[in-house]
Amino acid sequence: MTADDFDDTPPRNSATAAVVVAAVATLAVVAIRPSLAVVAALGVVVLAAGAFRGNRALVTTGAGFVFVADLVAAFSGLGNAVFPALCGGAFAVAAWDIAEHGVGLGEHVGTDARTRHGETVHAALTLSVAVLAIGVGYAIYLLGVDDRPIAAIVALAVGALVLFGAFSD
Amino acid sequence: MIQQDTNRWVGISMATFLSVAVALVFTVPAALIIGVVGGAYAGWAHFDRAPDPDLSLSRTVSDDTPRLDDTITVTVTVRNDGEFLPDLRIVDGVPDAVEVVDGSPRLATALRSGKEATFTYEIEAVRGDHTFGDATVVARDAAGSVEVKSEVGDDASFRCVPTLTALPSFPLRAQSARRVGRLSTDESGAGVEFHATREYRTGDPLSRVDWKRFARTGDLATVEFREERAGTVAVVVDTRESAYVARPDDDSAVEYGVRAAGSVAATLLDTGDRVGLASYGPDMTWLAPSLGRDHRQRFRRTLATDDAFDPTPPDARFFSESTFQRILKRLPSDAQVVCCTPLCDDGIVRFLRRIDAHGHSVTVVSPDVTGAASTGDQLARARRRTRIRGLRQAGVRVVDWPIDEPLAATVARAERGWRA
Numbered sequence: 001m002t003a004d005d006f007d008d009t010p011p012r013n014s015a016t017a018a019v020v021v022a023a024v025a026t027l028a029v030v031a032i033r034p035s036l037a038v039v040a041a042l043g044v045v046v047l048a049a050g051a052f053r054g055n056r057a058l059v060t061t062g063a064g065f066v067f068v069a070d071l072v073a074a075f076s077g078l079g080n081a082v083f084p085a086l087c088g089g090a091f092a093v094a095a096w097d098i099a100e101h102g103v104g105l106g107e108h109v110g111t112d113a114r115t116r117h118g119e120t121v122h123a124a125l126t127l128s129v130a131v132l133a134i135g136v137g138y139a140i141y142l143l144g145v146d147d148r149p150i151a152a153i154v155a156l157a158v159g160a161l162v163l164f165g166a167f168s169d
Numbered sequence: 170m171i172q173q174d175t176n177r178w179v180g181i182s183m184a185t186f187l188s189v190a191v192a193l194v195f196t197v198p199a200a201l202i203i204g205v206v207g208g209a210y211a212g213w214a215h216f217d218r219a220p221d222p223d224l225s226l227s228r229t230v231s232d233d234t235p236r237l238d239d240t241i242t243v244t245v246t247v248r249n250d251g252e253f254l255p256d257l258r259i260v261d262g263v264p265d266a267v268e269v270v271d272g273s274p275r276l277a278t279a280l281r282s283g284k285e286a287t288f289t290y291e292i293e294a295v296r297g298d299h300t301f302g303d304a305t306v307v308a309r310d311a312a313g314s315v316e317v318k319s320e321v322g323d324d325a326s327f328r329c330v331p332t333l334t335a336l337p338s339f340p341l342r343a344q345s346a347r348r349v350g351r352l353s354t355d356e357s358g359a360g361v362e363f364h365a366t367r368e369y370r371t372g373d374p375l376s377r378v379d380w381k382r383f384a385r386t387g388d389l390a391t392v393e394f395r396e397e398r399a400g401t402v403a404v405v406v407d408t409r410e411s412a413y414v415a416r417p418d419d420d421s422a423v424e425y426g427v428r429a430a431g432s433v434a435a436t437l438l439d440t441g442d443r444v445g446l447a448s449y450g451p452d453m454t455w456l457a458p459s460l461g462r463d464h465r466q467r468f469r470r471t472l473a474t475d476d477a478f479d480p481t482p483p484d485a486r487f488f489s490e491s492t493f494q495r496i497l498k499r500l501p502s503d504a505q506v507v508c509c510t511p512l513c514d515d516g517i518v519r520f521l522r523r524i525d526a527h528g529h530s531v532t533v534v535s536p537d538v539t540g541a542a543s544t545g546d547q548l549a550r551a552r553r554r555t556r557i558r559g560l561r562q563a564g565v566r567v568v569d570w571p572i573d574e575p576l577a578a579t580v581a582r583a584e585r586g587w588r589a
Contacts, residue, residue: 105277
């Protein structure tokens, strides 16, 4: 009756993709401040553990580590570190999204089901959003004048409103 | 159709506010820019519309009248009649009693408008009528922030009516009835087995005159044979909820009981006995004892597909007294009872002894599904043995069938024991 036992391990493709994307984010962090590599790498390991075993808390913790490492790097980095910082943040979120989606797939359809197409489409969409975010963010940065990024504050204000709308209804 | 938020993007607000806080407190423009990422994902999650799945599903079952334990391939095709669905999860409604042996009855995919997705899995045929349930469909928007749950199905089904396999023999209790058959009686008459000789009386058939004796002594004598008669048997299957006991990863005792009932009935029908069928459970089914090809087919079909013998336990309440009365009322006065039960509680013992007390001799065929792994298993096994001993002392024949042995072997052994 082994075939009847439901195995909710997430599909490997999603987990692998998430780890790769998180590793890219780590590279971005390393590019700004090599000393933060340990924190970010720890984040990737935790995320990998969560993604392959199907544990949401680990996935979120791991991605959180990468994201915070990126933030700290941006905080201490120089002005020309904006692009890698942006990449680090965007790919950390994308990695979390891909891994969490995989965990959800594991719970819904299990590891035995065919999921490749769904995974590919989701990963492509979330990476597009990441790339779009990087593009828009960098454009805002370039448009903003040196240490007075007015456009960025305006964009953030809009973003905050959207957020508010998103989670209040 | 149920729509709900998955709330999976709630944490993104924290990431965004954290970046903004860092940016404002320490005046770091790069951190502020990272906040844009959070804003972008939040916007994606918010502005994506909830999907409105419009799907149709069709199943192809490779064999809708399989034999027992055959492997059936089920091919499920889902067609998207509506808009693009970026994230679609489908769980097929496999019938309860059926086991998936290969593949997965589930699929996750993205489906464009007008496209089809197909998945295949294999199931093992079990006895009975089985209709596929609706497949559960969960459609999410691209960001996965909203999911819509719905059901879609068709009326695919299959029916598995196992053939009845006869045993080499099944001994019935001695009885007296008025039909020619195979039960030996202590009355003499026309038969096969020698019984006695008596003085010739006018009208005795010439073929039964003992000619050797005539040649030897000159006296005319007539040979009498043991008269053989057909039995009337009601096969009763224990289908109460408590009879659905099973060893781990094995069929339930009811399934074994049904198999035993089929074998016993086939054997007895082959030898010209009249066989009826009853279920002792919440859903009482009755097939009056009869014989012939049609009856055999009816018997086979009833045993395979009647709700009373469903492979999954019944929900309805069971009333032992009224069920006993209903069975007793229908039993022909000369009928004996063959009961297939795991003997896993005392209720069935009371039932059998009452049937016996009403003049119907009882034979029990009891599949032994008890285990020996835990203390509880051993207790159940010991109590079952006690029940068997009690029944035997009360004059009820019990065939204690270890389910890993062919029933024919067990019956043959029991038969030798009864003859000795």
